[in-house]
Amino acid sequence: MCVTCGCGEGEVKIDGVAGHAHEHGHDHSHAQGDLHSHAPGVGQTRMVQIEQDVLAKNNAYAQANRDKLAERGVFALNLVSSPGSGKTTLLCKTIDLLGSTSVAVIEGDQQTSQDADRICATGAPAIQINTGKGCHLDAHMVGHALQQLPLADGALLMIENVGNLVCPAAFDLGEAHKVVILSVTEGEDKPIKYPDMFRAASLMLLNKVDLLPHLTYDVDAAIAFARRVNPAIRVIQVSATSGQGMDEWLTYLRAGMARTAAARQQTVAVLKARVAALEAQLQQAKA
Structure with a gap:
């Protein structure tokens, strides 16, 4: 857990933000429920208080982000997964199909701008956040990125989180939904090994299904494990390579964008x- 791994040490770098200093430390465990992490010299009660303080501060930033996005009618998703699940490839394909003017992306990685460069090559605007030793994005980082991102009213914002199925589960970024991506090259039992993430997600994309003929992967078991943790989770089987499931994924995105735009119009009215x-x-008072 982050309390013992040194998460947060080192400088966070955000495109367009000079000398960004990450405001809060990461002396917390991120675990939901019972805490099992320990730090030398820090008692369990203090650990709980630290975690609560950090998450409360993050939630305040997240609500500020959510309010700003709602004002613009922007539908925001937080994409979470293990490293190598195919998030960026799926994002690029999604942008190609939706149109680059409809989508903006915040990319989270510990180092390099390779994923943001791939997104920018599609024509969509992207901001890279490098977290250094940090293992997840938080709402404060995303808020700074939003200040730099050319985001059109009514757009779709995709936040590609750092590849990690543990810590991002606890951190609200201001998104409408978390979308967890599980590839068929991973184990079917990932949902029960990392239950907090699958419990926090509204949608699971079972990715790289074009590879199924070459694997001994039990799709039904993977879905059953996900629904054991989160009975309400929706599942879409997708492949950016073959195009399978992309229509259903795009329908989900367009519906979310339409709902968000309608909510904005209602608020304005x-x-x-x-x-x-x-x-x-x-006028009556003046009369």
Whole structure:
């Protein structure tokens, strides 16, 4: 866990932000439920308090991000997975199909800008966050990235988190949903080995299904394990290579974008009605 691994040591780098200093430390375990991590000289009660303080601060940043995104009518997803699950390839294919003007991306990696470079090559705007030794993005980092990202009203924001099935589960970034990506080159039992992540996700993309003829992978078992942890989780089987499942994935994205845009329009209508009512009251007071 982060409390003992040194997570957060080293400088966080965000495209377009000079000398960004990560505001909070990571002297916490990120575990949900019972805590099993220990740090020398730190008692269990203090560990719990530290974790609660850090997550509370993160949640405040996340709500600020969520409010800003709602004002713009932006549908935001937090993509989480193990390293090598195919997130970036799937993102590039998604952008090609949706159109680069509809999508913006925040890329999270410990080092390099390779994934952001791949996204930018599609024509979509992308901001790279390098977390250094940090094992996840947090809402404070994402808030800074949003200030630099050219994000159109009504767009889709895809946040590709650092490859890790543990710590990102606990950190709200201000997204509408977490989407967990599990590739068929991984074990079917990942959902029960890393239950917090699959419990936190609304959707599981079972990726690289074009490889199934060459593997002894039990799709039904993987889905059953995911639903044992999270009975409500939706599952879409996809392949960026063959195109299988991409229509269903795009339908999910377009529906989310439409709901977000409709919610924004409703909020604007309510505000306009309120302004009109106040103006009417003012005119009556002057009469």
